[in-house]
Amino acid sequence: MTLSENIYDVTEASFEQDVVMRSHEVPVLVDFWAEWCGPCRMLGPILERLAIEGGGEFELARLNVDDSPGLAVRYGVQGIPAVKAFRNGEVVAEFVGAQPEKRVRRFVDHLVPSQADQELAEAKSLQATRHFSEAEQAFRQVWEADDSNAAAALGLVQSLLIQGMGEEASQILSAFPAGSEWAVAERLKPLATLLAEPGKSQPDQDEDPLQAQLHQAANLINRGNLPAAMDGLLGILRVDKRYRQGLPKEALLGLFALLGDDDPLTRQYRDELASVLF
Numbered sequence: 441m442t443l444s445e446n447i448y449d450v451t452e453a454s455f456e457q458d459v460v461m462r463s464h465e466v467p468v469l470v471d472f473w474a475e476w477c478g479p480c481r482m483l484g485p486i487l488e489r490l491a492i493e494g495g496g497e498f499e500l501a502r503l504n505v506d507d508s509p510g511l512a513v514r515y516g517v518q519g520i521p522a523v524k525a526f527r528n529g530e531v532v533a534e535f536v537g538a539q540p541e542k543r544v545r546r547f548v549d550h551l552v553p554s555q556a557d558q559e560l561a562e563a564k565s566l567q568a569t570r571h572f573s574e575a576e577q578a579f580r581q582v583w584e585a586d587d588s589n590a591a592a593a594l595g596l597v598q599s600l601l602i603q604g605m606g607e608e609a610s611q612i613l614s615a616f617p618a619g620s621e622w623a624v625a626e627r628l629k630p631l632a633t634l635l636a637e638p639g640k641s642q643p644d645q646d647e648d649p650l651q652a653q654l655h656q657a658a659n660l661i662n663r664g665n666l667p668a669a670m671d672g673l674l675g676i677l678r679v680d681k682r683y684r685q686g687l688p689k690e691a692l693l694g695l696f697a698l699l700g701d702d703d704p705l706t707r708q709y710r711d712e713l714a715s716v717l718f
Contacts, residue, residue, distance in 0.1 A: 447491050447492070448500075450503050451507060455501075464528050466497070466498060467497075468526045469500050469524070470502075470526065471484060471500060471521060471523055472503050473504060483544070486539075486544050489541075505520060515531065518536075525551045556582055556585070556589065560589075563595055572602050576596060576603070588618075589617065590616070590619025593617055594625055602664075606634065606637075609636070613629050629694070631695060633691075634658050635662070650683055654673075654687070657669045666695065667705060670712075673689075674712055677689055678716055681716070696709070
């Protein structure tokens with residue numbers, strides 16, 4: 441009888457289902473141990489206590505290496521106790537030997553997603569399924585709680601831009617937090633600048649025809665007609681490759697960054713852009 445439904449014994453027969461497959465749904469810690477191992481008896485209760493405290497944030501699978509030597513060999517266990525953390529079917533972290541509870545707790549904390557991580561994952565899922573308004577609100581909630589969260593800031597900017605909301609996106613980009621997302625954020629700045637321009641919604645009849653075409657491209661982005669917008673930006677570049685210090689080209693590159701390298705529109709229009717420029 442286990443102390444918790446989140447703590448269970450595994451064998452070679454059950455390992456694939458209970459650990460590898462299960463880790464796609466929730467992190468699983470595997471405690472490689474043996475009856476004769478004194479340090480194992482010290483570490484085991486610490487792991488069990490943390491699993492109970494976690495309330496399902498991760499699960500603890502106990503594997504007796506004497507009963508399942510094949511798995512010990514498979515995962516390179518050379519000393520016990522050995523703890524290996526599985527996520528998405530792979531070992532993502534591990535340690536060997538009995539450790540103080542403080543150190544084990546820190547190990548677990550790094551494995552278990554925080555509330556902000558979970559909210560970000562939900563926001564990214566909404567964005568991936570093209571629920572942009574809902575994604576905007578989800579990213580905004582994380583970012584307003586922590587404006588140093590670069591992933592949330594980038595997701596919010598992307599969700600705003602795909603809806604044609606350049607002004608707020610520009611404000612966020614102007615004070616973008618440090619992080620690995622900064623490079624992508626920089627590529628989005630020209631697109632945000634274009635979408636934030638005053639007068640784009642009602643172009644002046646007397647304005648430069650290329651400027652009117654640029655504003656029309658912004659309006660098309662705002663309406664979600666990205667192919668027509670990209671055609672318009674390419675049309676400007678065919679007339680003047682350096683128009684407004686290259687803003688049409690940089691806005692196109694921003695759209696590519698927004699959609700991602702694998703998007704069909706990115707692949708199609710990147711080739712067309714290359715043919716225009718070179």
